[in-house]
Amino acid sequence: EVQLVESGGGLVQPGGSLRLSCAASGFSFASHWMTWIRQAPGKGLEWVANIQQDGVKAHYGDSVRGRFTISRDNTRDSVFLQMNSLRADDTAVYYCAKHTFYMFDSWGQGTLVSVSS
Amino acid sequence: QSALTQPPSASGSPGQSVTISCTGTSSDVGGYNYVSWYQQHPGKAPKLMIYEVNKRPSGVPDRFSGSKSGNTASLTVSGLQSEDEADYYCSSNAGDNSVFGGGTKLTVL
Numbered sequence: 001e002v003q004l005v006e007s008g009g010g011l012v013q014p015g016g017s018l019r020l021s022c023a024a025s026g027f028s029f030a031s032h033w034m035t036w037i038r039q040a041p042g043k044g045l046e047w048v049a050n051i052q053q054d055g056v057k058a059h060y061g062d063s064v065r066g067r068f069t070i071s072r073d074n075t076r077d078s079v080f081l082q083m084n085s086l087r088a089d090d091t092a093v094y095y096c097a098k099h100t101f102y103m104f105d106s107w108g109q110g111t112l113v114s115v116s117s
Numbered sequence: 118q119s120a121l122t123q124p125p126s127a128s129g130s131p132g133q134s135v136t137i138s139c140t141g142t143s144s145d146v147g148g149y150n151y152v153s154w155y156q157q158h159p160g161k162a163p164k165l166m167i168y169e170v171n172k173r174p175s176g177v178p179d180r181f182s183g184s185k186s187g188n189t190a191s192l193t194v195s196g197l198q199s200e201d202e203a204d205y206y207c208s209s210n211a212g213d214n215s216v217f218g219g220g221t222k223l224t225v226l
Binding site for chain 1 (some may be wrong): 120149151153155162163164165168169174206208210213214215216217218219220
């Protein structure tokens with residue numbers, strides 16, 4: 001059974017940093033792109049970033065490019081999201097998702113990031 | 118990276134059919150056959166319901182179907198059941214990125 005477990009969320013002040021982690025199990029992690037998707041309170045889903053199987057290629061949404069960095073460790077079956085220069089509008093539940101041929105076929109339960117002073 | 122356009126709400130009575138649209142551009146929905154649909158119940162993570170426009174993952178009832186014409190994709194839910202009441206999001210490949218629709222709240226009357 002595929003499992004994705006996010007961690008690292010919490011309350012942070014504007015301008016601060018946070019690192020999210022997502023531990024994967026139940027599938028061949030190193031064979032799949034991985035993606036972070038977020039959902040602001042009461043709002044819709046927003047694609048944030050994805051990363052290729054070997055970690056060489058990564059792509060970012062316009063709203064986070066230059067502030068967020070996605071990375072992965074295939075020896076630990078984990079994907080990460082380093083978030084810097086956080087703003088109030090980054091407040092959201094952050095989901096990691098397994099990315100298979102342009103679909104997100106498995107999702108974690110999400111971790112809440114709150115940016116507030 | 119503009120969001121895809123979905124109606125904010127849709128509704129139908131049990132047993133009826135309802136169709137939700139998802140409009141993009143030739144750079145996303147119209148340019149690729151990689152449209153997917155997700156169902157989200159309150160407080161839960163999204164669940165994949167349709168992928169590659171019209172394919173259903175194992176375990177998804179055949180009451181759910183997808184289609185696409187030009188820059189607009191559609192999700193049809195036939196034989197509505199109470200458990201279908203949820204938010205539905207479309208998504209499309211857009212080159213190196215992906216883009217989501219704003220979501221549609223489906224109410225079963």
